[in-house]
Amino acid sequence: MSSLEHPVEMLRRLSRIVVQYGNDVETYGGRANLLMADVTEAITARDTAHHTTVMAETELSTWMRSDEYSQWIAGANTDATSATLLARNERYRDSATTAQDSLAQAEETLTEAWMAWETQFSFWDDAYARAVASLAGVDARFDGSSDSGTVSNPADPNLTRLADADTPEEVAAAWDSLSDAERERLAATYPEFVGNLEGIPxxxxxxxxxxxxxxxxxxxxxxxxxxxxxxxxxxxxxxxxxxxxxxxxxxxxxxxxxxxxxxxxxxxxxxxxxxxxxxxxxxxxxxxxxxxxxxxxxxxxxxxxxxxxxxxxxxxxxxxxxxxxxxxxxxxxxxxxxxxxxxxxxxxxxxxxxxxxxxxxxxxxxxxxxxxxxxxxxxxxxxxxxxxxxxxxxxxxxxxxxxxxxxxxxxxxxxxxxxxxxxxxxxxxxxxxxxxxxxxxxxxxxxxxxxxxxxxxxxxxxxxxxxxxxxxxxxxxxxxxxxxxxxxxxxxxxxxxxxxxxxxxxxxxxxxxxxxxxxxxxxxxxxxxxxxxx
Known part of the structure; x- marks a missing residue:
């Protein structure tokens, strides 16, 4: 009988996996929640910039459809001087251009905010994949084949082996068995996990x-x-x-x-x-x-x-x-x-x-x-x-x-x-x-x-x-x-x-x-x- 067939050992392993997943949720979920505030702020800024742009473009369009603008462009006599109309034209056009630039910047900031949030959310998703992969190793009767990873990050056997280790000594042994390239890959891919796992040097x-x-x-x-x-x-x-x-x-x-x-x-x-x-x-x-x-x-x-x-x-x-x-x-x-x-x-x-x-x-x-x-x-x-x-x-x-x-x-x-x-x-x-x-x-x-x-x-x-x-x-x-x-x-x-x-x-x-x-x-x-x- 293997040690994992013992129900106490199985419960202990399950508890450790759940605790690790809970820590990952706190880490990545916490980041995602903080970044969502940035997303909300960026949406508000984008909407404000969009409203300002619509108003500026409407004012420019109204000016360009006015009789005064048509007369001025045609060189006809107008009540206002040519210098005054030129300044008015530049003001409307500058306002529209500035508003359009601000809108473009606001949309870029919103895109970056969404990307930052999606990155942390994907880490959260990967943490779920690691937990499922670890659960698959607890009991052979658990079939995790249909849900053992994500499209972007399938279950990682070396990561699972580290996560399943019971003691710092077992973690150290699992780490020592890896090649330098594999250690670098794990550290680069899962830095929060590697940085806090007792037994890793x-x-x-x-x-x-x-x-x-x-x-x-x-x-x-x-x-x-x-x-x-x-x-x-x-x-x-x-x-x-x-x-x-x-x-x-x-x-x-x-x-x-x-x-x-x-x-x-x-x-x-x-x-x-x-x-x-x-x-x-x-x-x-x-x-x-x-x-x-x-x-x-x-x-x-x-x-x-x-x-x-x-x-x-x-x-x-x-x-x-x-x-x-x-x-x-x-x-x-x-x-x-x-x-x-x-x-x-x-x-x-x-x-x-x-x-x-x-x-x-x-x-x-x-x-x-x-x-x-x-x-x-x-x-x-x-x-x-x-x-x-x-x-x-x-x-x-x-x-x-x-x-x-x-x-x-x-x-x-x-x-x-x-x-x-x-x-x-x-x-x-x-x-x-x-x-x-x-x-x-x-x-x-x-x-x-x-x-x-x-x-x-x-x-x-x-x-x-x-x-x-x-x-x-x-x-x-x-x-x-x-x-x-x-x-x-x-x-x-x-x-x-x-x-x-x-x-x-x-x-x-x-x-x-x-x-x-x-x-x-x-x-x-x-x-x-x-x-x-x-």
Whole structure:
């Protein structure tokens, strides 16, 4: 009996196909819906131009049929001077010509808008073909021969094989079996699929996502999408932020994951594994109200992390993960978005574990609701997803219910080192725990709590800083719930010291965990608020 004959396995395969098709519908359907607004606007502009042209041509025709025009053309005497009639004639003709040109331009714009919409709709149609082709492989009794593709894009067996793979390892094996030419064809034909499939090597995913991003930049989608595309291109071209996943048109919000590695930039003519030789892999998981248009500060933190790892003798690869629909103040008390986000993050971390060097140390840092999501993903997995260190900063609280349908299943962080911090000035994190995710990550058995309220790094001789000697680096207090200089409440001035900002005690301790396995400051140490209050 083959594994697919087992009903549970068949249902699992069906579920994966449906989820993939749903993602494709969100991507291409979302684009098509946005472009339909352009079509509607172009139709209105065309109709307006047509009306203007009809009026201008009617005025010209009326003028040319008038007695005054006939007399003037015949050289007869007229009440108006010849110069006046010449000017009138030119005005009518110029108006008609201008209107006709505007109409032609409006019709061309409408044609282009329809073509752009039809392109996205055809991608949607192709996604349906891929889903049907995948269904045909689930059970031999399913006859998909009559509906296994489209006229323009028949079912693609190599694509189907990739879509049917169960794990990143199986995807990698299927990809490795393809020729270079076939890989290039699949990436060019299905860039959204290749760019987001765990198990396909990162260099191919990055190239596919860059192609999608650059193509999307050629069309105006309106905000926030246009601004998000602009910010992602800045990260790519100026800071080396490589898109290892990308979905600009998710129905809720655009999502992406950007990879930063020192000295690695995107070169379409020379694809290479960006994780080769990496010793430390870090993933920053964004929290409540995180949007792609704010990804720049996080990219700066990623670069800073890599710099400190290099100073410690390692090679860092840091990923900024804005890969889920983050909650707002109204929806934050629920765990619903954490569950969906954790399911997505689970797949991403499994793919990362397969792609990263086997001896690399992996650290996941979740801020606010991002910690709710990250801890749920790692704690629900039997194999901890390859995560060595799990850090919560300004956590909105955790749930102990594991992912899945078993109401009695509980999270388990065995095999993962857990760290946590919450600034004394971060009231928002504590308010977030007055909810169905009430658990302080610092209360987990074996968790190590570190300070984020200011202080000093160890003295130059390695001793603890004291009033008498504190020649280490001064560290900032985190002044609220923010990750960088935003604080808790937006103010017209910077509020430095955010959890992920270089120079804060929180960030210094995160670096200590990544490079040495432990925080660098002692709780309540010299210079901290606790010490000063004591």
């Amino acid at each position: 990162y260099e191919y995913r990055i190239a596919a996502n860059v192609a999608v991003l650059e193509e999307a930049s050629e069309t105006s989608w309106g905000d926030p999408t246009d601004t998000e595309i602009e910010k992602l291109l800045i990260e790519l071209n100026r800071k080396g932020g490589l898109p290892v996943s990308l979905n600009l048109f998710d129905k809720n919000q655009g999502t992406a994951a950007l990879l930063y590695v020192d000295g690695v930039t995107f070169d379409p003519d020379k694809l290479s594994d960006p994780l080769a030789g990496v010793t430390n892999v870090s993933v920053l998981v964004a929290g409540m109200m995180s949007q792609l248009n704010g990804i720049g500060d996080w990219g700066g933190s990623a670069a800073d992390m890599n710099d400190y790892i290099a100073e410690a003798g390692g090679t860092g690869a840091t990923i900024v993960w804005f890969g889920y629909d983050s909650p707002n103040f109204a929806t934050e008390p629920s765990t619903a978005q954490a569950v969906v986000g954790a399911e997505t993050l689970t797949g991403f971390l499994r793919g990362l574990d397969q792609a990263a060097p086997p001896n690399a140390v992996t650290t996941v840092i979740g801020h606010s609701y991002g910690s709710t999501t990250a801890f749920l993903a790692v704690g629900s997995a039997a194999d901890n997803l390859g995560v060595d260190n799990l850090i919560a900063v300004g956590s909105a609280g955790l749930t102990d219910h594991a992912l899945g349908t078993d109401p009695d299943a509980r999270v388990d962080y065995s095999g993962t080192n857990v760290f946590a911090t919450t600034s004394p000035d971060d009231a928002l994190a504590r308010i977030g725990r007055l909810s169905p995710h009430p658990i302080d990550p610092g209360s987990i058995d074996g968790a190590v709590s570190f300070d984020s309220d200011g202080g000093y790094t160890p003295n130059l001789d390695g001793s603890e800083p004291t009033w008498e000697q504190h020649d280490g680096t001064p560290l900032l207090n985190t002044p609220g719930h923010g990750t960088h200089s935003e604080g808790t409440i937006p103010l017209p001035w910077d509020q430095p010291g955010g959890y992920l900002q270089d120079g804060s005690e929180s960030f210094a301790n995160i670096i200590g965990v990544i490079t040495d396995g432990e925080p660098v400051t002692t709780p309540g140490g010299f210079g901290s608020q606790n010490a000063l209050q004591g």
